[in-house]
Amino acid sequence: MSANIDHLKEEHHQPSGLMRWITTTNHKDIGSLYLWFSLLMFFVGGLMALVIRAELFQPGLQFVVPGFFNQMTTMHALIMIFGAVMPAFVGLANWQLPMMIGAPDMALPRLNNWSFWILPFAFTMLLSTLFFESGGPAAGWTLYPPLSLQGGNSMPFVIFSLHLLGASSILGAINVIATILNMRAPGMTLMKMPIFVWTWLITAFLLIASMPVLAGAITMLLTDRFYGTSFFTAAGGGDPVLFQHIFWFFGHPEVYILILPAFGIVSTIIPAFSRKKLFGYDSMVYATASIALLSFIVWAHHMFTVGMPLAGEIFFMFTTMLIAVPTGVKVFNWVATMWKGSMTFETPMLFALAFIILFTIGGFSGLMLAITPADFQYHDTYFVVAHFHYVLVPGAVFAIIAAVYYWLPKWTGKMYNETLGKIHFWMTTIFVNITFFPMHFVGLAGMPRRIPDYAVQFTDFNMIASVGAFGFGLSQLLFVYILFLTLRQPVTAADKSWEGAEGLEWTLPSPAPYHSFDTPPKVD
Amino acid sequence: MNRLSILIVSMLVPLTTLADWEVNMPRGVSPTANAAYDLHMLIFYITVVIGIVVFGVMFYSIYHHRKSKGAKPASFHESTTVEVIWTVIPFVILVGMAIPATKTLIMMEDTRNSEITVKVTGYQWMWKYDYVEDDVSFFSKLADSSNEARQLGSKIDVNKVDNYLLNVDNEMVLPTNTKVRILLTASDVIHAWWVPEITGKKDAIPGYINELWVDIKEPGVYRGQCTELCGKDHGFMPIVVRAVPKEEYTKWVSLNQKNRVADKSK
Amino acid sequence: MTGIKSTITKLSLAVVAMYGFSYALVPIYDTFCEITGLNGKTNEVAYVANDIKEDNRFVTVKFISNVANSAPLYFEPSVSEMTVQVGKPYNTHYVMKNNSSKQLHTTASPSVTPGKHAEYFKKIECFCFNQQTINAGEVKDLGIQFIIDNELPNDSGDIVLSYTMFDISNNIKETNKL
Ligand code: HEM
Ligand SMILES: [Cu+2]
Numbered sequence: 001m002s003a004n005i006d007h008l009k010e011e012h013h014q015p016s017g018l019m020r021w022i023t024t025t026n027h028k029d030i031g032s033l034y035l036w037f038s039l040l041m042f043f044v045g046g047l048m049a050l051v052i053r054a055e056l057f058q059p060g061l062q063f064v065v066p067g068f069f070n071q072m073t074t075m076h077a078l079i080m081i082f083g084a085v086m087p088a089f090v091g092l093a094n095w096q097l098p099m100m101i102g103a104p105d106m107a108l109p110r111l112n113n114w115s116f117w118i119l120p121f122a123f124t125m126l127l128s129t130l131f132f133e134s135g136g137p138a139a140g141w142t143l144y145p146p147l148s149l150q151g152g153n154s155m156p157f158v159i160f161s162l163h164l165l166g167a168s169s170i171l172g173a174i175n176v177i178a179t180i181l182n183m184r185a186p187g188m189t190l191m192k193m194p195i196f197v198w199t200w201l202i203t204a205f206l207l208i209a210s211m212p213v214l215a216g217a218i219t220m221l222l223t224d225r226f227y228g229t230s231f232f233t234a235a236g237g238g239d240p241v242l243f244q245h246i247f248w249f250f251g252h253p254e255v256y257i258l259i260l261p262a263f264g265i266v267s268t269i270i271p272a273f274s275r276k277k278l279f280g281y282d283s284m285v286y287a288t289a290s291i292a293l294l295s296f297i298v299w300a301h302h303m304f305t306v307g308m309p310l311a312g313e314i315f316f317m318f319t320t321m322l323i324a325v326p327t328g329v330k331v332f333n334w335v336a337t338m339w340k341g342s343m344t345f346e347t348p349m350l351f352a353l354a355f356i357i358l359f360t361i362g363g364f365s366g367l368m369l370a371i372t373p374a375d376f377q378y379h380d381t382y383f384v385v386a387h388f389h390y391v392l393v394p395g396a397v398f399a400i401i402a403a404v405y406y407w408l409p410k411w412t413g414k415m416y417n418e419t420l421g422k423i424h425f426w427m428t429t430i431f432v433n434i435t436f437f438p439m440h441f442v443g444l445a446g447m448p449r450r451i452p453d454y455a456v457q458f459t460d461f462n463m464i465a466s467v468g469a470f471g472f473g474l475s476q477l478l479f480v481y482i483l484f485l486t487l488r489q490p491v492t493a494a495d496k497s498w499e500g501a502e503g504l505e506w507t508l509p510s511p512a513p514y515h516s517f518d519t520p521p522k523v524d
Numbered sequence: 525m526n527r528l529s530i531l532i533v534s535m536l537v538p539l540t541t542l543a544d545w546e547v548n549m550p551r552g553v554s555p556t557a558n559a560a561y562d563l564h565m566l567i568f569y570i571t572v573v574i575g576i577v578v579f580g581v582m583f584y585s586i587y588h589h590r591k592s593k594g595a596k597p598a599s600f601h602e603s604t605t606v607e608v609i610w611t612v613i614p615f616v617i618l619v620g621m622a623i624p625a626t627k628t629l630i631m632m633e634d635t636r637n638s639e640i641t642v643k644v645t646g647y648q649w650m651w652k653y654d655y656v657e658d659d660v661s662f663f664s665k666l667a668d669s670s671n672e673a674r675q676l677g678s679k680i681d682v683n684k685v686d687n688y689l690l691n692v693d694n695e696m697v698l699p700t701n702t703k704v705r706i707l708l709t710a711s712d713v714i715h716a717w718w719v720p721e722i723t724g725k726k727d728a729i730p731g732y733i734n735e736l737w738v739d740i741k742e743p744g745v746y747r748g749q750c751t752e753l754c755g756k757d758h759g760f761m762p763i764v765v766r767a768v769p770k771e772e773y774t775k776w777v778s779l780n781q782k783n784r785v786a787d788k789s790k
Numbered sequence: 791m792t793g794i795k796s797t798i799t800k801l802s803l804a805v806v807a808m809y810g811f812s813y814a815l816v817p818i819y820d821t822f823c824e825i826t827g828l829n830g831k832t833n834e835v836a837y838v839a840n841d842i843k844e845d846n847r848f849v850t851v852k853f854i855s856n857v858a859n860s861a862p863l864y865f866e867p868s869v870s871e872m873t874v875q876v877g878k879p880y881n882t883h884y885v886m887k888n889n890s891s892k893q894l895h896t897t898a899s900p901s902v903t904p905g906k907h908a909e910y911f912k913k914i915e916c917f918c919f920n921q922q923t924i925n926a927g928e929v930k931d932l933g934i935q936f937i938i939d940n941e942l943p944n945d946s947g948d949i950v951l952s953y954t955m956f957d958i959s960n961n962i963k964e965t966n967k968l
């Protein structure tokens with residue numbers, strides 16, 4: 001302990017103030033930067049969602065013109081995916097991976113600095129397109145040509161910023177893999193790694209394999225628009241459907257990039273508050289790996305309606321249904337972990353439990369969507385919007401919030417206010433359901449997605465959803481307030497903040513020292 | 525305000541009061557739409573049963589195995605047998621779902637033996653219908669009443685507009701009890717043609733042609749919308765199909781037939 | 791540290807390979823389309839008839855036309871439907887008229903439905919193999935010669951052949967400028 005404090009003093013030679021953050025190569029500093037940035041983007045993307053929900057409160061156009069509405073849906077998705085959820089996971093990886101595997105820092109600290117600092121530039125560029133005369137991107141986050149080729153001047157800027165984001169993710173992924181493969185404490189074999197480390201390792205491989213494919217797809221879009229190629233235009237022998245194949249070859253692994261680390265978080269928190277070891281560790285690892293592998297052969301389930309040959313439709317239906325098996329295994333293992341445990345329900349646990357239930361509901365609707373003939377009805381309706389929000393908001397986002405509550409005392413040495421945390425949980429959970437559950441109904445009743453205005457029979461559920469959305473937004477202000485209150489306290493948290501918590505990070509003092517483990521701990 | 529009160533009430537009382545709110549997929553009027561509906565309900569009920577079992581066990585555990593009730597943690601944490609069981613059982617359930625789904629899919633993709641062919645072309649932002657055998661051809665776009673009302677700041681109460689956003693100037697007319705082959709393509713960007721009660725959707729892609737078939741069993745007016753983002757007025761290019769008995773259809777065709785413009789071969 | 795270096799090298803190679811793979815998907819997709827008839831793509835170069843045998847089955851071929859982006863073109867098949875004998879070559883043509891006051895360059899994109907039958911529809915000659923130049927007001931006959939492969943499965947129903955005509959004058963102007 002005292003050795004660590006000495007170490008802290010040593011570190012004070014570094015620049016202070018803003019320069020400290022710009023030049024930092026410390027995994028904890030960078031982790032914090034990622035997390036704060038993600039929170040900011042969460043609110044920016046959230047504001048756009050509120051513009052959308054305000055317009056959809058009633059039929060008829062009240063606030064925005066359709067063109068701007070489309071910019072909002074496109075930007076909202078890009079920001080939430082690339083700006084909020086992915087950076088949050090990278091932030092958590094930065095904070096936790098070295099502590100969990102008993103390393104002093106990430107393997108490539110300088111690279112780590114770059115991969116974060118690319119983000120603010122990329123997002124400034126992306127957001128600035130909203131102020132262009134011809135507006136921001138409006139063809140949906142999926143950027144399907146020929147529509148995306150029609151867009152205004154924003155297109156090259158959007159593509160360039162996506163390239164930057166991709167580069168940042170790839171650098172981050174290389175760093176994660178290099179750290180996990182080379183810097184584990186002696187004795188920590190792969191099959192002894194904490195499950196969060198495992199899920200991140202697999203996620204990093206997904207990033208390496210899928211982000212370059214996105215880069216290729218959008219580069220082809222760019223050359224089609226400006227350099228006379230015709231990858232995607234029928235006039236020159238190209239095919240717009242080809243873009244969809246390439247995009248979803250990236251896109252489906254991408255949706256698992258957005259959820260695998262969340263699986264890792266939940267698999268950490270459930271055992272901690274059940275005071276019982278994770279059930280079926282090995283099968284959790286294998287399930288995660290098989291989900292990742294399967295995610296490369298299911299992509300066309302996002303495009304069942306493009307008119308594939310029958311054999312293709314059947315193939316992609318079967319593979320997609322197959323993904324439900326390892327996903328189910330994960331859920332069953334979580335339930336088995338709780339079974340005959342000794343549970344308590346602090347805020348992280350509440351979020352993790354809500355995750356299991358609500359993510360599973362999203363998985364059920366996913367299974368329904370996988371049934372091709374039924375998907376001909378569901379596709380591109382609000383039913384799909386409900387599906388992916390169930391897996392992404394009470395899925396990915398809940399896991400991130402749970403992780404923050406769970407590790408906050410370790411990061412800061414300060415405990416959040418449990419009562420407020422619980423209020424935050426209940427408000428968030430209630431509003432998330434008020435927002436997204438009715439979307440199943442309007443979707444089934446026939447409301448298409450990506451429309452600024454709708455027929456009057458969809459009014460009631462849309463109103464409910466809009467009320468829920470504003471409630472959800474408000475609840476997150478409470479989250480910020482809780483963080484603010486926590487940070488203002490003096491350091492009082494115990495080294496091991498939770499009775500049932502396991503893992504090397506809890507052997508460190510709270511707050512964790514600047515360099516996590518100078519001498520690698522022994523793991524047996 | 526009336527809607528607001530509905531809203532508040534609906535949030536306070538259980539779902540039973542929502543009985544006349546649309547919460548489900550409409551039943552169809554064609555073999556394909558009905559098959560999709562049946563599959564939808566089948567899979568839905570299966571997921572409900574799985575959900576009840578899984579969440580049931582989970583809530584039992586949450587209730588009984590809590591520390592505040594004095595529960596002591598057990599120490600088991602793996603069992604190959606149960607892992608195999610809960611891999612195999614879902615797999616078997618999935619096979620049970622895949623069989624009817626595949627059958628339906630094969631049925632839907634079989635466009636043979638259709639009696640008439642209609643080509644549907646998506647434009648930004650309207651549809652064009654060409655009756656291939658009969659030289660009937662027309663554009664179909666959002667009805668003027670809806671179009672005026674939908675403008676930002678129009679001050680028109682959309683609740684008073686006839687079929688707001690789901691009404692067109694020229695309806696597509698189809699005969700009942702007739703297998704119709706619909707060819708889909710587009711002029712500019714990708715659109716998708718969808719009339720839920722008649723058929724699932726399919727993309728209309730510029731430069732390429734797609735097809736689906738419908739066989740409407742009941743006369744009536746069926747409404748749908750474009751379901752692929754196609755630019756700013758994507759939400760404003762509805763589809764209206766009027767299904768009429770065959771004799772009436774034949775009459776409609778002869779009334780709307782025209783000589784093809786500018787003779788080409790001679 | 792050598793461990794880290796080799797990890798980085800391998801991963802960087804993987805990134806480059808995956809980027810390359812995205813481009814490789816283009817020809818892979820084309821081949822795939824040709825095999826499976828995905829998207830109803832037909833042969834893009836003239837088919838040289840050699841091993842197709844006549845048989846006594848007849849199928850109906852329907853001809854469809856589209857003009858992309860509402861270009862100022864009239865473009866229609868001369869006959870909307872033909873009943874043809876399998877394995878025998880047939881001729882037909884489309885008619886195109888330039889309704890504008892400028893010379894236009896056009897190109898046609900063919901598509902066959904049901905897509906799985908595209909591979910049996912062989913074009914021996916087709917205007918879609920080349921670009922067209924059409925003067926203001928000019929009317930042109932655009933010929934095709936085709937043959938239905940006798941490998942066509944029985945009971946396959948009608949075949950629809952569709953052409954979409956694109957006005958590519960702007961693209962051509964731009965490439966000339968470069
Ligand atoms: C049991 C597992 C799952 C299955 C079977 C499944 C299936 C599907 C299917 C078939 C679609 C396409 C629906 C359509 O557009 O017609 C879809 C859409 C989507 N899914 Fe899932 N899904 C699953 C889990 C997930 C997870 C874990 C995530 C991410 C965390 C996710 C995110 C999405 C997103 C973002 C879309 C919409 C993409 C878009 O069109 O913009 N899904 N899912
Ligand atoms: Cu997917």
Ligand SMILES: [Cu+2]
Nearest residue numbers: 750752754758
């Ligand atoms: Cu549309």
